[in-house]
Amino acid sequence: MTLLDISGLTLDLPNGNRLLDGISLDVSAGETVGLVGESGSGKSVTARSVLGLLPDRATTGGSVRLDGREVLGAPMGELLDLRRHRASMIFQDPRAGINPMRTIGDHMTETLRLCEGKSTAEARARAIELLHAVRLPRPEDHLRQYPHEFSGGMLQRVMIAGALTSSPRLLICDEPTTALDVTTQAEIITVLAEQRASRDMGMLFITHDLNLAASLCDRVVVMSGGRVEEHGDARRVFREPRAEYTKRLVAATPTIAVGEASVGRAVSAGERIETSAPDTRLPSAQSRYGAGAPTRPAAGPMLATLGLSKTYHRRGKEPVRAVADASIEIARGGALGVVGESGSGKSTLARMIVGLEQADAGDIRIAGRERTAAPRTRDERLAHARSVQMVFQDPYLSLDPRITAGRAIEDALRLHTRLASAEARTRVLELLDLVGLAEQHANARPRTLSGGQRQRVAIARALAIAPDVLVMDEATSALDVSVQAQVLDVVAEIRRERGLTVLFISHDLAVVRRVCEETVVMKDGEIVERGRTVRLLDAPEHPYTRLLIDSVPRPDWDLDAVMAEASIDALSATQG
Amino acid sequence: MTTPTLAVKVLRAPRARRRSSTTYLISLGVLAVMTLAAVFAPLIAPYDPDQVDFSAFYAGPSPEHWLGTDGLGRDILSRMIFGARTALLGPLLVVVSSTILGVLLGLLAGWRGGWIDAVLGRIFDVIFAFPALLIAILAVALFGKGLVAPVIAMSIAYAPFVARLTRTLVAAERNRPYVAAYRVQGFGGAWIALRRVLPNVTPIVGAQSTLNFGYVLAELAGLSFLGLGVQAPTADWGAMINEAQAGLIGGYFLPALVPAVAVVIVVVAVNVVGEELSDRIGGGTPA
Structure with a gap:
């Protein structure tokens, strides 16, 4: 039975922008349909139109039928009824x-x-039952708790339970796991899959992650620029994409599967770097900074940390051990990936290396020079900056909004x-060119640049200093997959x-595999x-590494096995 | 492997040109007229502001005296035009100096934090506890009548308003990743604070200062009304209201009403402009 039937849906804004152009899709009971696309593709607008949540003064065409009733143009009372039941x-x-209060x-x-007009006691009993269904550990206690006491993953389960209170026929999930760690994502997906099966609901699942869509959904609809690019069986679309756009999207999506073409390419690129005697190809410090610049010792690793530790002491709370005894080493021209989930200390490690945080203990050496202590003089500060530069996670925040790219x-x-000014300007254009930007971008303020362009500017800015080491802290996490692929190509x-x-910090194993020859896993x-x-x-050795790898969605994903591993990992964590 | 060339089109700034409200435009016009009148007073005013016309005491509006004359037979329009000079100059000085003082202290408190912030915060609290007018009267009592002492006193009294705002904005800005990015590049703290953070908060602080202008104008006029500010016979709106008191009993309202209405109009106009400016800037603050 068809629950949701969208046919020929168009949506125009008053300023003439067409957000949706002839969208058609349907969802049956007990079926999961994935809506896949990059930002701006119109996937969220499509999903919201099902509940009558349209942008102000938008004009629509076509039809959206939910459980046999037309949503577009329906009176408010009817819309409320649809949203409630x-x-x-x-x-x-x-x-x-x-509501945090x-x-x-x-x-x-x-x-x-x-x-539903239930009494307080009835409502409470039902709430406990639902919290139980989404596998929250202590439903009775949770009812008295406030949102700030919950982690992101637990809170998302509460939201799922909240959405299920009305026993909906159709559940719309708008990127429900994008803000979560991979292991948490696996848990949430398990809960969603269970509930769909036990309630015979239809599910419209919006995601930018093609791997996730292929592993969870029966069918997927690929959207781009407000149009449907491709529509079909989830695994078929993933394995043999037909539309040109889907092919590009699949190619750009990093994967952890071994033997993939894109992986081979990245790894071989990495090996070429190792064998090409990079020392001689380094931008010459002598020529760029004048004869007074220190000569760099040739031997030894480029970056080495030894027993680096950092503990945060919070007022009235237990101290948090952010990084404990971290020792890493990167050879000249090498790339090391640091993988971990939120709170694993990987960002703190990066911030210590670039000097934004001071280590409690341990030692940082870059190109053979001591870089542990905070620089005191201007010269020390500049020397530190020349040894290591950083590209930050969010290009929307790491560029000064008032300053143009150039x-x-x-x-x-x-x-x-x-x-001199003229030379500097020439050099700016060279650097912009290096990251694939042109002269016109030099005069653009960050606001007028796209996310990918901003991140390229951030990379060019870091390279302007010609650092020994470049730290990239989740530098591609905020970008769409195709843009991410471009930025990664620039880096390669x-x-x-x-x-x-390069020290490459990421939560995403697939991205790390594309960039780095060596990897450390933090927890x-x-x-x-x-x-x-x-x-x-x-062949991961540590159980946590195995859990991380198995939590990454892929078409032949076995959620039960992941959950079993998660419990083993939790067990070993409590024992250790 | 080649770098894929993007469809590298620089996006248009998504700032839709907002239609200015009529009140905003009218207010802007009023302020422009007042400023021009103050600057070109000797060229515009029909009479010398101190010139006495013995044939007309408390005269009503006439072709000779458009707004009539006061109890000494002086042309009210001319006195209003010359009075605009002190009426606008005083607040301008107060706003400029309180902004400079407030921004510097606020920047120091917000950027350094710690004990400097705590100490400055307590000092601001103390100044806040006294109304600006009271501080101004105190200054007059200590240093004598005239415009200089009250202007200095009110500059100090208004500085905390600016400083508080600047401090909050700077403290928020300090934690933004772009500041960390500057640090990683090797820029010094003073450079980042003065050359990069300060310009980013200036628009909002400027809008707040514009609002202060209206309050200061009203308070300085009040001071002159009390006979503590601008001294007779210099033309000043507040002093004019003071001098016109005697006439009110005799039924001559115009000499008091004209400067009073002028004060109200300018204060309202400044507030409208200030509000509009802070709305506009607030809408497009650094992302």
Whole structure:
């Protein structure tokens, strides 16, 4: 039976922008349909239109029928009825969707009492039952708790339970796991799959992650620029994409599967770097900074940390051990990946290396020079900056909003070199060219650049200083897959041309495998496993590494096995 | 492997040109007229502001005296035009100096934090506890009548308003990743604070200062009304209201009403402009 039938849906904004152009899709009971696309593809707008949540003053065409009733143009009363009894929605950020001042119990029982007219006791019993269904450990206690006491993953389960209070026929999930760690994502997906099966619901699952869609959904609809590009069986679309756009999307999506073409390419690129005697290809410090610049010792690793530790002391709370005894080493021109989930200490490690945080204990050496202590003089500060540069996670925040791209790079150049204005400007254009940007971007402020362009500017800015080591802290996490692929290509090319040493921090194993020859895995501030990336992915030794790898969605995903491993890992964690 | 060339089109700034409200435009016009009148007073005013016309005391509006004359037979329009000079100059000085003082202290407190922030915060609290007018009267009592002492006193009294705002904005800005990025590049703290963070918060602080202008204008006029600010016979709106008190008993409202209405109009106009400016800037603050 068809639950949701969207046919020929168009949506125009008053300013003439067409957000959706002839969208058609359908969802049956007990079926999961994936809506896949990059940002701006119109996937969220499509999903919201099912609940009548349209942008202001938008004009629509076509039809959206939910459980046999037309949604477009329906009166408010009917829309409310649909939202109360027919369909529910789960959003990306659970924390933004829940009132922080009210308890979980309030959140859960409100709709039950007000919409279904249940008594307080009945509503409470039902809420406990639902919290149980989404596998929260202690439902009775949770009812009295506030959202801030919950982790992101637990809160998303509350949101799922909340969406199920009305026993919807259709559940719309808008990127419900994007803000979560991979292992948490696997748990949430398990809960969703269970509930769909036991309630025979239809599910419309929106995601940018093609791997996830292929592993969870029966059918997928691929969207781009407000149009449906491809529609078909989930695994077929993933394995043999037909539309040109889907082919590109599949190619750009990093994967951890061994033997993939794109992987071979990245790894061989990495090996070429290792064998091409990168020392001679380094931008010459002598020529760029004048004769007074220190000569760099030739031997030894480019970056080495020894027993680096950092503990945060919070007022009135237990101290947090962010990084404990971390020792890493990167050879000249090498790339080391640091993988871990949120709170694993990987960002703190990066911030210590670039000097934004001071280590409690341990030792950092870059190109053979001591870089542990905070620089005191201007010269020390500049020397530290020349030894290591960083590209930050969010390109929307790491560029000064008032400064144009060219100016940002020029500032960095002028601080570190004695170039005249004209020379500096030429150099800026060279650097922009290096990251695939053109002269016109030099005069653009960050606001007018796209996410990928901004991140390229950030990379060019870091390279302006010609650092020994480049730290990339989740530098591609905020980008769409195709943009991410482009940025990663830029990095690979720069590494090949200049022999740059890279410390690549990411939560995404697939991305790390594309960039790095060596990888370390961090958990709770400790490095639990290290080795060649291919070996790590192929034959993980530590149970946590195995859990991380198995949590990454793929078409032949076995969720039960992942859950079993998660419990073993939790067990070993409590024992250790 | 080649770098894929993007469809590298620089996006248009998504800032839709907002239609300015009519009140905003009218207010802007009022302020422009007032400023021009103050600057070109000798060229515009029909009479010398101190010139006495013995044939007309408390005269009503007439072709000779458009707004009539006061109890000494002086042309009210001319006195209003010359009075605009002190009426606008005083607040301008107060706003400029309180902004400079407030921004510097706020930047110091917000950027350094710690004990500097705590100490400055307590000092601001103390100044906040006294109304600006009271501080101004105190200054007059200590240093004598005239415009200089009250302007200095009010500059100090208004500085905390600016400083508080600047401190909050700077403290928020300090934790943004772009500041960390500057640090990683090797820029010094003072450079980042003065050359990069300060310009990013200036628009909002500027809008707040514009609002202060209206309050200061009203308070300085009040001071002159009390006979503590601008001294007779200099033309000043506040002093004019003071001098016109005697006439009110005799039923001559115009000499008091004209400057009073002028104060109200300018204060309202400044507030409208200030609000609109802070709305606009607030809408497009650094992302």
